[in-house]
Amino acid sequence: MNDQNEQLDNNREEEDDNDDDDDEFFQQASFVAALIGEYAVSQLCKEPCRTSELSGHAWVQEILQGNSTRCYEMFRMEKHIFNLICTKLVEHGLKSSKRMGVEEMVAMFLVVVGHGVGNRMIQERFQHSGETVSRHFHRVLRACLKLSMKYIKPEGPTFHDCHSKIKNDQRYWPFFKNAIGAINGTHVSCVVNANEQTRYIGRKGYPTQNIMAVCDWNMCFTFVLAGWEGTAHDARVFDQALTNVNLNFPHPPPGKYYLVDSGYPTPIGYIGPYRCERYHLPDFRRSNGFANNNEVFNYYHSSLRCTIERTFGVWKNRFAILRCMPKFKFQTQVQIVVATMTIHNFIRRNAEIDVDFNLYEDENTTIHHDDYHISPNLDQSQVLNVASSLEMDHVRDSIRNKIIEYKLKT
Known part of the structure; x- marks a missing residue:
């Protein structure tokens, strides 16, 4: 009789262990299924983000073919200067990619430096991912730095002629x-x-x-x-x-x-x-x-x-x-200073008329305090x-x- 009771107890323990194993297996299977479902929703069945009908390329072409004021306001230069600087940057190593042309790259760069907008705003306007925006921004930046070797220097190295x-x-x-x-x-x-x-x-x-x-x-x-x-x-x-x-x-x-x-x-x-x-x-x-x-x-x-x-x-x-x-790396911030000075000089030397230069050439124009730099007295x-x-x-x-x-x- 005691042997039978002991055998029944052993059978019950085995059944409990099997139930515990089944529960653990079920929990693991449920967890894996949840991960698969989450991945499917976020990656395979996710809702597209950049869905504007006006792509970055189409927007740039609309600007370049539209009223000249729009080009100056968006890219901070006249149309012919924009086209010319694209040509010069190509000569200094800038190349089109499979999905983006030089004009769109340069336009993206000019909107960033001209308006001080962040990566997310450029993603939305040009309908590209943040990684794509960053990569092409730095490509144009490097080309501008090469161009600076030609444009940030005296026009006449001997300084013979008086201006x-x-x-x-x-x-x-x-x-x-x-x-x-x-x-x-x-x-x-x-x-x-x-x-x-x-x-x-x-x-x-x-x-x-x-x-x-x-x-x-x-x-x-x-x-x-x-x-x-x-x-x-x-x-x-x-x-x-x-x-x-x-x-x-x-x-x-x-x-x-x-x-x-x-x-x-x-x-x-x-x-x-x-x-x-x-x-x-x-x-x-x-x-x-x-x-x-x-x-x-x-x-x-x-x-x-x-x-x-x-x-x-x-x-x-x-x-x-x-x-x-x-929030660029500090080295990039320094390079942006040089690149924008290069574009400044490029515009000055190639544009017969420019609104910003005309404004500040006028000596009656008040120079803002942030622009009027007074060096501390020499110690x-x-x-x-x-x-x-x-x-x-x-x-x-x-x-x-x-x-x-x-x-x-x-």
Whole structure:
């Protein structure tokens, strides 16, 4: 009798174990089925996302074949300039892909830098995936950097000819006949890691990269050194530009010079204003007359050197991405600065008429505070490789005396 009871108990335990195995198998099977169902719904039976009837290619063609104002508003340049820059970028390595032509790639890039929109907005407008947008953006960016080697440099390397801006303006001719351009710094917003922000947050109150640029009297950039932290003094960037031979800075030939403000040293080939005197144009507009002859020179020097402030104004007004940089890698942010300067120069040298350039060429146009960069006064305690020269002080005095003599005659 006991043996029979024991056998019954063993049978019941085996049945319970089998039930547990069945339950575990059922749970596993249900879990696998749920995963398969979820994958099928999300990947195999998912609802299409980019379904607009107007594809990116069709939209670009509609813009290029429509009213010229639409092209300027969307791509920030005239139609013939858009077509020309596409041709030049192809010459510098940009190629069509199986599913996207060069025109659509360039249009996508120009909308990003011209309007500062993010990847999602470009996905929706051009009906491409985020990966496709990013890949082609960087392809156009690389082609623009190659083009920069041709366009961000002086048009005449010997600086032999005097620009009409000086020749045709009695304020500058013949006093500044040997001035070949202006130098200044500007700040562009940037995105950096939290542990690096201290170095990049300067006077602006938000992270920026400090950029030194040289421009000619045609409002074209002839040199750029980007990527310095926002707290860096302009003189430090200037010092690096002049002393690092790998940067290919366009040094002035003998007898020629650049105009700089009081934040820079003045070695041979660079003329700054008289320090401790009024200099910036808003200061002169608030009062009538000059306190002394040094202020007369400072006024004319500031009026001419202000060309670079206006050049910054055109550049920043055209490319909204410079006012609010997306979260690219910092190296990409620096490259965007160079690429947009390249496009700026390309437009200037190929367009007979351009709305933005016409606006900022007008000296009655007010330069916004963010465009009007005032370098901090040079801290003489800084150790720089470039030192000021008494020779340039004598050149400045000579120009001042000629201006005063001319004003007395007239």
